[in-house]
Amino acid sequence: MQALTPHVYWAQRHGEIYLRVEISDAQSLSIGVEENILHFKGQGHGAKGENEYEFSLEFLKPVKPEVKHKSTQRQVNITVKKQGHVWWDRLTKQEKKPLFLAPDFDRWLDESDAEMELREKEEKINKINIESRVRKDPFLGLKKGFLFMYNLVQFLGYSWIFVNMTVRLFILGQDSFYDTFHTIADVMYFCQMLAIMEVINPAVGLVKTGVMPAFIQVMGRNFILFVIFGTLEDMQNKPVVFFVFYLWSMIEIFRYPFYMLACIDTEWKLLTWLRYTIWMPLYPLGVLAEAVAVIQSIPIFDESKLLSIPLPKAIGFSLSFSYILQLYLVIMFLGLFINFRHLFKQRSRRFRTKKRKAN
Numbered sequence: 397m398q399a400l401t402p403h404v405y406w407a408q409r410h411g412e413i414y415l416r417v418e419i420s421d422a423q424s425l426s427i428g429v430e431e432n433i434l435h436f437k438g439q440g441h442g443a444k445g446e447n448e449y450e451f452s453l454e455f456l457k458p459v460k461p462e463v464k465h466k467s468t469q470r471q472v473n474i475t476v477k478k479q480g481h482v483w484w485d486r487l488t489k490q491e492k493k494p495l496f497l498a499p500d501f502d503r504w505l506d507e508s509d510a511e512m513e514l515r516e517k518e519e520k521i522n523k524i525n526i527e528s529r530v531r532k533d534p535f536l537g538l539k540k541g542f543l544f545m546y547n548l549v550q551f552l553g554y555s556w557i558f559v560n561m562t563v564r565l566f567i568l569g570q571d572s573f574y575d576t577f578h579t580i581a582d583v584m585y586f587c588q589m590l591a592i593m594e595v596i597n598p599a600v601g602l603v604k605t606g607v608m609p610a611f612i613q614v615m616g617r618n619f620i621l622f623v624i625f626g627t628l629e630d631m632q633n634k635p636v637v638f639f640v641f642y643l644w645s646m647i648e649i650f651r652y653p654f655y656m657l658a659c660i661d662t663e664w665k666l667l668t669w670l671r672y673t674i675w676m677p678l679y680p681l682g683v684l685a686e687a688v689a690v691i692q693s694i695p696i697f698d699e700s701k702l703l704s705i706p707l708p709k710a711i712g713f714s715l716s717f718s719y720i721l722q723l724y725l726v727i728m729f730l731g732l733f734i735n736f737r738h739l740f741k742q743r744s745r746r747f748r749t750k751k752r753k754a755n
């Protein structure tokens with residue numbers, strides 16, 4: 397029997413070459429790559445009836461020597477892996493296309509379509525990986541339940557503070573500034589003590605965010621609340637307490653419900669926008685109000701010698717706490733810078749992901 401050449405159809409992806417050889421019920425197949433040339437030999441029913449068919453193809457660029465093939469009732473499918481992850485301009489080294497070779501339009505993709513197909517595949521794999529990782533955590537429900545309750549309690553606490561202060565502002569006007577501390581402090585103490593969880597949660601991996609920004613936030617506020625307002629009675633009836641508490645609660649009545657919804661995999665667009673936007677004016681205003689409180693407390697600490705550090709008798713005086721407060725003022729603006737940058741990053745990450753999802 398004289399060997400004939402079968403019809404061969406080809407297509408490519410970035411990493412692979414697909415060949416379809418038009419021989420049905422192929423037998424005695426011998427397929428291999430040697431020195432970058434594919435050699436095919438086999439018996440079966442092709443364009444010229446039952447016969448022996450063979451062909452060789454020298455590839456344009458290097459391919460891996462191992463070849464996969466599958467013979468079906470209608471054809472022989474061959475997959476050859478490219479050495480590099482590159483798109484080829486044509487299949488063969490020789491510029492003139494062999495007569496028996498043609499594009500396989502069933503599998504044909506141009507380069508950009510193939511890239512898209514690759515990206516879709518990668519996204520699908522990533523999604524499966526994430527889903528299986530999430531499914532693997534047996535305590536996920538418990539963790540989410542705990543976070544939901546934590547956020548709910550904080551939300552209720554801060555809502556009470558915000559509503560109470562707003563109502564008092566409407567009824568009493570500026571007079572409400574002077575006794576904010578006495579009406580609000582207990583609930584604020586409770587919420588801010590509880591807020592220490594916000595440092596612990598990322599530290600133990602319960603929420604995926606940085607420990608440092610949360611530490612700066614919680615410790616910064618607790619310093620103002622417990623040290624400046626808590627220890628100095630003279631500070632407690634100053635209007636600055638109103639502004640500090642009002643600015644703190646204003647962000648929290650949006651932040652905590654946003655987290656609550658996140659715990660039940662729900663999102664309200666307006667709430668997300670508010671959570672990631674209103675800190676822009678509130679944060680600098682909050683730091684400014686806190687700085688005013690610190691500055692106002694300096695003469696009081698100086699006068700009362702409260703929290704001052706006694707030095708040896710020979711020196712004859714003690715180290716006033718006001719020095720620490722002056723240092724704290726500097727740290728505060730450093731903290732503002734760190735957290736402002738962090739919040740900007742969180743904002744753009746959030747809205748970038750959203751945009752990508754929408755496309």
Ligand SMILES: CCCCCCCCCCCCC[C@@H](O)CC(=O)SCCNC(=O)CCNC(=O)[C@H](O)C(C)(C)COP(=O)(O)OP(=O)(O)OC[C@H]1O[C@@H](n2cnc3c(N)ncnc32)[C@H](O)[C@@H]1OP(=O)(O)O
Pocket residue numbers: 543544547603604605606609610611612613615616617619643644647651655656658659674675678679680681682683686727728729730731732735738739742
């Ligand atoms: C004595 C020594 C003291 C030393 C310290 C020095 C201090 C310096 C002073 C600092 C100045 C502080 C000033 C400040 O007090 C003034 C004010 O607060 S004014 C009012 C305005 N303030 C704000 O807007 C800030 C509000 N606070 C925050 O936003 C956070 O506390 C902050 C840590 C700054 C940022 O939050 P986070 O990093 O968590 O970002 P995200 O909200 O995007 O969350 C990231 C992902 O984690 C999930 N997450 C987070 N927490 C929870 C939760 N409780 N429950 C459920 N899920 C949570 C969240 O959903 C995100 O997940 P995903 O990405 O999947 O959406």
